[in-house]
Amino acid sequence: MSEKKTFKTAQLMKEMMKKYYEDGAAAKERGIPVAWVTAVSPVEILYAAGVFPYYPENFGAVAAARKVADKLSVHAESKGYAHDLCGYARCGIGDAYADEHPIGEIVKPEVLFCCNTQCGSLPKWFEVASRFYNAPYFLLDAPLIGNEPEELCTSYYKEQLYEMISLLEKITGNPFDYDRLAEVLHLSNEACRLWNEVLDTAALKPAPFGFFDACFHMAPIVTMRGTQEAVTYYQALKEEVDERIKEGIHAIPNERFKIYFDHIPLWPKLRWFSDLFAAHDSLVAVSQYTHSWSYSFDLNRPIDSLAEQYTEEFVNRYFDYRLQLKMNFFKKYNVDGFVLFSNRSCKPNAFGLYDKRSILSEKTGLPGVVFEADMSDLRFFSESQVLAKLEPFFEQLGSS
């Protein structure tokens, strides 16, 4: 399909991620503890404490993108972990029990920090891993919050940040360095700012950058937020996107429609989806997913700020808040329709989508559709079923 000019920064990313994994593998020898951590959790604290943060979710996403998620999953399934559990968790648990490691072995943890803002699967998976690898496990518990931030939840979270810091002091043998934390938070802010500036260019019509590009370029904001490398990376990406705007290079050849997509992409089918949308002159411009990393910490009150921003993330909010968020994105990016992915792996993001679809159409008048599949496992993907949902949607777009 569409001959796409690849981003120059793609090469830079490959090198960065390669180095990140090498550092992870070498950490132990260098006496740096490896800590497992979840995508939406205050990794800034781990960087400030000098431990190496490793993201097993990323391991799952890589396995999915390389189309081996099912191969790893069967090892978990053979132990009784059902195939309807989160695909990342199945890959992680599967890798623990497998003899073959098609994408290399997961990096073993010396300690596990899990934050449950995203879901309840991560804590259960991390509990299993903590027993398997015989490493201590710490849960940062974030109760779901409604439309308004709640003092009860932020102060609970804040208390736990201090509990987490004492555990880290014990593990590293060093007092926690708050000056270093301020530096890390500053770097996080910078990376998030640049990342969101890049994402925002998808609102231009035609746009130089869309959701599928974002899926490709998001690894550093997830895994290296808080480092200079991430800042450097997004500076380079921002420059390149700006150049593209000047030169008139667009994300898809003939952009007529902008689409909102919820939520995680189907990693093994990224290319297929991006081609399918492009073939219908539709740019998937935005998803709440890639906007998860939009922090702006107040360096004068670091712990409070961390507690507020991490608990108030949309993944930790009620139904109505998330509806409103989607509508805000519809507006900001001026979308013509929305596609909601009922992701079997990810119950917290999938449950409620059926009702949200009808409410959103009612409130905005935009066409929208829900389709079923799994973000990582092709055993739950049927091309004909997905097309049966999407084709009529594209027709609706064209006729409105």
Place this chain on the structure above:
Amino acid sequence: MNTEVLEIFRQAVEDPGKEVREWKEKKGGKVVGFLLTDVPEELIHAAGFFPFGICGGTVRMDQVEAHLQFWSCSYVRNSLALALDGKLDFLDGLVIPHTCDTTRMLMGIWKHVRPLPFMDSFRLPRQVGRPSAKQYVVGELRRIKDRLDDFRGTEITDEELSQSFKLYNSNRNLLRKLFNLHEQNPASISNKDLYTVVKASMVIEREKLNMLLSELVSVLAENAGTPNDKTKIFISGTFLEPLDLLNYIDESGGAIVGDDLKNGFRYIESDVAEAGDPLEALAERQLKRIPSASYDIPENLRRHFLVKTAQQKGVQGVILLHVKYCEPENYDYYDNIQALEKAGIPALRIETEFGDTSLGQLSTRVQAFMEMVGGE
């Protein structure tokens, strides 16, 4: 023997809305439903509302398809289906405990399809081992109490709380006696009847329940006698459902002597302290409940609890009930089985569904297991 009073419990389970409808008609009070069972029922009761446990039932399922994916657990699907089908029309309110991602997401859907005057979540802590947890639970309980105060129009008094604590403690005490009688002398009350009484205790007015339970316990105690010669079984899981499953255990000469089920012994195991700050007391009870998959401490008490209890009670086998698509339970399963195996305790896992009446295959598996563990 004692069939009269047992019959009342059986009927309450047969038609869970019967008692509450009659109560509403007579008293004109409000009913606040809850999903099982990690909820501070005492607060609802102290406000003068009827706490109604939504514990499943036969219902048409087609309407729920438009709101919940088929791969959500059957407890939540069944509960929402009951609401959609008008079978919960007596509810004025609903409290959903956050035990998993499904219950976390359910409130928004329910609010949209069947809004009620009072709707709230009980946001359980997922870690119960660190000091921060207790403070949080107390705060969360205070928040719910404030909302109940608003809904009622006047503040719930300490006196009302203390009355409810006493009544609930008394009911739990009677239910524990029943479990005890059953354990000492399984012939006195069958497994199915025992768990029928627990289920009924969530849908009968609690004052009336107290009388019924007292009567039942005294009748049974009189007839106690024959020693326990049945195969001792422990049941682990989220819910015991469908109750008919217990027929097979009854028929194969098994006696359930312990469980960690939300609608079993775990529901009534611990009491609320009647002295001291009431919300702290409720928080304490919540935090020291029998461990479940929904929250645990890093040392994984649940596994140890399983093995220890099974050993102490000398059980011959453990049956793990897994409500299909229940995620938290699924993550615990393998390590639990491993721990039991290591301790030399045979275990059987079966998948169950709410509202499922086709138990044919399960009967064979349960019977075969019972034969295996009981056959010495």
